[in-house]
Amino acid sequence: MNASLSIHDRLAPVEELFFTWLFRVFAAGTLMGSAWIDDAPPLEGAAHVVSIYVALRVALEFAKFAEAAPFENRALQYITAVAALGLLALAFMTIITFVETLALATAP
Secondary structure (H helix, E strand, O other): HHHHHHHHHHHHHHHHHHHHHHHHHHHHHHHHHHHHHHOHHHHHHHHHHHHHHHHHHHHHHHHHHHOOOOOHHHHHHHHHHHHHHHHHOOOOOOOOHHHHHHHHHHHH
């Protein structure tokens, strides 16, 4: 029981960092998906700027993800950081696809 508590305690910083960025990635993905639907150049430009900004900020968090990883081995820390960034990228693409698919399903 003690080992499971320590694993939970060690995962908490990574989870907090991941879910903090997940909401921002969802917002950027929703904006980008909406821009593709509307096909308005100003909205698309703004969506690209916001998405690029969020992507750069997430990429710059690599060191924090590695530092927060619950492992002492440097390779496992980097793998954890890469996995977290990969999941955030997949979440972004999923939201874009979902918003676009939803719009196509409801548009006549």
